[in-house]
Amino acid sequence: MTRKTPTRPYHHGDLKRALLEASIELIREEGVDALTVAEVGRRVGVSSAAPYKHFADRQALLRALAEEGNRQLSEALVAAARGSTDPLEAFRLSGVAYIRWAAENPALYRIATDPTYIDYTSTEHDVDAPEVLKGSMETFWPELAALVRSGEAIPGSHPLVQQLRGRALAQGVASLFVSGVFASLGITTADAERLARAVTGEDVPTTSRRSHSTRAR
Template sequence: MSRSAGGYHHGNLQAALEDAALDLLETTSAAKISLREVARRAGVSHNAPYHHFGDRAALLGALGVRGMAALLAAQEEAVAGVDGTVARVRALGLAYVRYAASHPQAFSLVFDPDYCAADEPSAEMAPLIRRNEELLGGLVGELVREPGYEGRDPLALSAALWSTVHGMAQLIMLGHLPLEAAEPALQALVQ
């Protein structure tokens, strides 16, 4: 999620506005982000965001897509650098939790039904969700062929793993668990 530090000068205004909004999202909840503040941070007139986003919800939907893309990229990168199915499953979960801990507002926005509806994802969000599901599903498909995991229902195991890791991410984001607890917890969950 790279963002420019300066205001908008030339090029892609929509990306500049999204970058400014992502900067805000690092310290402010989605509920408190205004188009006026995004425009101010991007160095453009307060009406400029309306040319690219019909309203605040459209901007937040775009940020949800960028957040999901960043979450997916973090998971794909973590898995790519690890050998062994069990270790890759743990790396996937750890990347998920670390992204949530590093970008709690963006992570929350990815799952906010007001902006990123699971049952009717946007055209931009749908392929990211599908890739994320395929990543987890593919690894779990491999996992159920590993000793100690054979015979388990891959769909049920995928749901159990995702639910557990998502819950852990929420607990860490809310300060109920330290981030350092994630790795040993995932080790205990998937060995």
Template structure:
């Protein structure tokens, strides 16, 4: 007679507890926003005990900071790919804006946790570093259009603000819900940024 197979205890996750919690939390962010769940709910979603998260995260903010760090890493990858498609700085920034819109549409939970969690970066060094890497990718491009450091930073802020606003409007359905809305908004973001990048203020 074959002995019954022993079941793994719930929550074992083949030693992948940390990633299981992150995946469960990202699902909850997508459903309720970054402030709409507790660590206990994330634990239940991951199938682990409510004490399990504290083996890896000091509190919920620490877990959200890890997700936001992932968000910045994904942005860096997407933006680097976008700006490497051209040698013209205005076109590079236009491609960045389009990539920003697509990131918001394709990774809404990462977008929300990165920008809407209200995390104090001074408490999360890895998160601050990941954000700085994204800025460090884009500022050299802006400096080609606005050589003075303050002017380059201001230019990048205006471009990022335009891309962010259009991304949020898309998420809110302002441009429609059809599949064409994303590509239309990408093109709108690129046009807007070209106008900003090549305008008189770009070189001030």
């Protein structure tokens, strides 16, 4: 098979950033299994040794991709909730953004949500959450873990349980896009926005669609 020319020839600047961007393109095109430090370096157009100055091995590159994926996902959630002052509405809007981002970035989403590469106990984030989302973005996982491990009663109305319910819904729908279940039913990435809005409680109006069966061949 003919090998591709470098995706983005590298001349100067931030090599680490260039390697991460090339990695994202590689996993989007060929999947996570195709990712290697050497292949990413080749795509960027640097010497075979250069990438290893930033990523000692494939695991280090995957951890960096997980961080980058979480940064991009967090930015999408913050952007979706920007301007909202109602925590419940902000949380719903961030759920829509979560599903849409996962559907559009399936390979990066898999890495960004894999506990092998990320620390769910951490409260440090590269993106500052607005006040209306701080509880759901910065401290949710550690607080939920502390509640469950304490053995205390967990009422269904507990704010952490309500957040977990919303997160489980968003992640479940996202996983159906990422796994290909929806694609097998003819539900495409373009449908992610509408479906996400519907499952998070919004009445979604009719939209025009071209029938695949009647499209000229």
